[in-house]
Amino acid sequence: MEFDQKTETMEDLGRNGARLIQSKDGFRFGEDTVLLAWFVSENLRLRQARPIRVLELGTNCGAGSILLAARRSDLRIDGVERQKEAAEIFQRNIELNSYSDRMRGFCMDLRDLPSPEIPGNVYDAVFMNPPYRKEEEGPVTSTDRHSRELLEARFAVHGSVDDFLSCGKKMLASGGDLFLVDRAKDFSSVMKTCMELNLIPKRITFVHPYAEKEATLFLLSAKKGGKMTGTVITPPLILRDDTREYTPQLKKIYSEDN
DSSP: OOOOOOTEEEEEOTTOOOOEEEESSSSSOOHHHHHHHHHHHHHHHOOOOOOOOEEEEOOTTHHHHHHHHHOOOTEEEEEEOOOHHHHHHHHHHHTTTTOOOTTTEESSSSSSSOOSSSOOOOOOEEOOOOOOGGGGOOOOEEEEEEEHHHHHBOOOOOOOOHHHHHHHHHHEEEEEEEEEEEGGHHHHHHHHHHHHHTTTEEEEEEEEETSSSSSOEEEEEEEEESSSSSOOOOOOEEEEESSSSHHHHHHHHOOOTT
């Protein structure tokens, strides 16, 4: 697979030979994407359906879907991305990893779902890493292409977290599982929207940069139409110890064998 060494990088994801093309100046995936892929994989181990149909909302270059596919060969993953440039890179990453038999990419706005190509009420799981920031939380002054891509990836310009959650509900089959990573500061508003949409929280993990620091992220598993009982708050996920080294928890997540 060719890629432009002047404008792009190709990363070894360290799992089953998976690789990822990314734009040097565009949005680049981070730890939150790695944690979400791990969280989805671990929680879907309880499902017995084969194959398991999964949808990612807002793939960007496809890091989350590629990481999940590298962990789980039994999943059939569709991904939706609004940005044309990012969606094109996602398609190349599908081909790069020979995942075309179990992964599809679509360039479209999630607010237009369901569609004839991607029907609603059929997915066993939907996962998402929506833009964390509201438009009013920070200005972006540059108007060049890459700055626009970063703006749309980081700020809720073309869909709020509520839009992502509402779309997720539409796409899930009854009893399907929704997964999300978001900022800890937005936990209450996300829970409020989930309850309004009858997406019942089932498993929540708070993510702390250090043991003595407040949580910065949370990982959520919710069930469409689930019973109002049995929410599990897991032990916290601590990313680094007091020497700034990865904790055993995080090393295990990154490990090829996990």
